[in-house]
Amino acid sequence: MMLPRQPSSPDASEAPGRGARPAEDRGRMIRRRALTLLTIVLLIGIPAGYLVISANQSRDSGKDKEAKYSATGLTIGWPSKVQRRLYQIPIPAGSRSVAYYETNNYKVSRLYAQFVTSNKGLGTFLKNIDRTASDLKKNDLAISDRDQQVAGWNFTGPGPWYGLTHGQQDPSPTQTVVVNRSNPDHPMVYVVSTTHP
The missing domain is CATH 3.40.1000 (Protein Transport Mog1p; Chain A)
Incomplete structure (x- = not known):
């Protein structure tokens, strides 16, 4: 006669609540988002700033170059x-x-x-x-x-x-x-x- 199968005890890896990320507190979330925003600004803003400066220098370079060389004779x-x-x-x-x-x-x-x-x-x-x-x-x-x-x-x-x-x-x-x-x-x-x- 076959005995009914006993349900196996839940595996430790399947235990409820294991591996789930605990809820993030509000202060930590604000700091993380601020850091992400700062990183984006630095990655985009700094190169954009260099492009603006470079464009201004290029625009004036013809006049500056002529004035500089004019002084040298x-x-x-x-x-x-x-x-x-x-x-x-x-x-x-x-x-x-x-x-x-x-x-x-x-x-x-x-x-x-x-x-x-x-x-x-x-x-x-x-x-x-x-x-x-x-x-x-x-x-x-x-x-x-x-x-x-x-x-x-x-x-x-x-x-x-x-x-x-x-x-x-x-x-x-x-x-x-x-x-x-x-x-x-x-x-x-x-x-x-x-x-x-």
Whole structure:
């Protein structure tokens, strides 16, 4: 004869109330939510703040950069081949006292250059910008006062002075040229080439 099966005693793991999370008191819940909120604010707010600062700096960087470089004046040496090609300033071989300075912003880019050359070199330079010596006009200080100030040039010394403007349609640069002929055999040439990117 089979005896009825006795119900087994509840397993310890199935005991009611075991493993259940006790109810959280109100103070602890408020602290936990405040900590979660603070974490979210830090994770989102700090990067967003950096983006705003970066955007402001980028917006002003063109003006700041031009002002900063304007204070430094010309750099002694030759502009790079890329700069000479871009701004169409073909400084003749054998030139000396070469110096340059470049400014850029989102509206306009300029390359300032100066060099001493021979009369033949001056003729070559003018030919390469589609001009001749006859295009130079006496006492024409074609380079503006603003550009003179930026480059640190002063065209009040002994002359005679000659100048010209070679205007071209965008995106080709416009060159303004001033030549000091105080030394008849070795003219000093000043050029500003302006482009509008």
